Amino acid sequence: MSRTSLVWIFVAILVVHVTWVVSTQTAKPAGPLRIAKVKGDLYMISGEGGNVAVYVTAEGVVLVDDMFDRNHADILTQVKSVTDKPLKYVVNTHQHDDHAGGDFKMLPIAEVIAHKNARANLVDIKQPYYEDTPGTPIGLPRVTFSDEASVFLGGKEVRAKYFGRGHTSGDAVVYFPDLKVVHTGDLFLARRPAPAAAAAPSRPAGVNIYVDYAQGGSFFEWTKTLDGALTLDFDTVIPGHGPVSTRQDLTAFRADLETMRSRLAGMVKQGKSKNDIVHTLEADYGWRATGCPPSPPTPGCLQYQQSDALFAELKR
Ligand SMILES: [Zn+2]
Numbered sequence: 001m002s003r004t005s006l007v008w009i010f011v012a013i014l015v016v017h018v019t020w021v022v023s024t025q026t027a028k029p030a031g032p033l034r035i036a037k038v039k040g041d042l043y044m045i046s047g048e049g050g051n052v053a054v055y056v057t058a059e060g061v062v063l064v065d066d067m068f069d070r071n072h073a074d075i076l077t078q079v080k081s082v083t084d085k086p087l088k089y090v091v092n093t094h095q096h097d098d099h100a101g102g103d104f105k106m107l108p109i110a111e112v113i114a115h116k117n118a119r120a121n122l123v124d125i126k127q128p129y130y131e132d133t134p135g136t137p138i139g140l141p142r143v144t145f146s147d148e149a150s151v152f153l154g155g156k157e158v159r160a161k162y163f164g165r166g167h168t169s170g171d172a173v174v175y176f177p178d179l180k181v182v183h184t185g186d187l188f189l190a191r192r193p194a195p196a197a198a199a200a201p202s203r204p205a206g207v208n209i210y211v212d213y214a215q216g217g218s219f220f221e222w223t224k225t226l227d228g229a230l231t232l233d234f235d236t237v238i239p240g241h242g243p244v245s246t247r248q249d250l251t252a253f254r255a256d257l258e259t260m261r262s263r264l265a266g267m268v269k270q271g272k273s274k275n276d277i278v279h280t281l282e283a284d285y286g287w288r289a290t291g292c293p294p295s296p297p298t299p300g301c302l303q304y305q306q307s308d309a310l311f312a313e314l315k316r
Helices: 003-025 069-080 116-124 219-229 247-269 274-285 307-315
Strands: 034-039 042-046 052-057 060-064 087-091 111-115 143-145 148-153 156-162 172-176 181-183 236-238
Touching (some): 034 236, 042 069, 052 156, 052 172, 060 148, 087 156, 111 156, 116 143, 219 247, 219 307, 236 247, 247 307, 274 307
Parallel strands (some): 060 087, 087 111, 181 236
Antiparallel strands (some): 034 042, 052 060, 148 156, 156 172, 172 181
């Protein structure tokens, strides 16, 4: 290899490195999104952040969630690819910025609706919240509800229900009664089928959830909240993250959550320390602790960063 080509390779590596440093120090670029039909006139946008439901009616479109601020333009493009109807409403499942981070840009073009606790959490901005996009403007929903709110548009209904605490203090379960579909937000995370080689059959039943104690979440209330959701008549579930799932998937998730919680609470009763609990969560349930700083909010470490509150709740 000539000396000149070596110099050019070095220059190329330097350029790539400088670009990487600059891009990791500024806001993340938006990732590519895709839209797919769920059932009837209901679609799901996914690819980054939380799943967005798109319900098309003769009078306009209702969205459930709006991802990160940076996904706004692409969400509108995805909606346009299935309908010419205008966007009218956005219902937030909760306030985390991968679900409601687009509210600021939605407010001038749509009515944004959230549970009153989700709005209060947005006003407080307790950490961890804006873990991914610090400094992004926050949009406050203009309409809130306590137990239930419905949007009636084009002869169809979208019903937001509050069943109690879980992932946060303001999780809405959004129901599409005509289609028997619910959007659960992060109260339910769909598990992708593990590749056979990577499967860990010896792992005890459990769920890789995030209880956001700083925003009013509760490990103990979570199953009761899911029981409320399960009183609705549905067969299809849009999870907060992951592929479209079934009612059976949600029931299994609830059972695994309870099994895991009983085991952890039992360990605490036997006098195990917080470190023992954290170690078990990491070894048996796939939570991450090793290498995580206690603060500031770090992507991938949020569960660990609230483990004091988790331990306190298990102790009660
Ligand atoms: Zn969330």
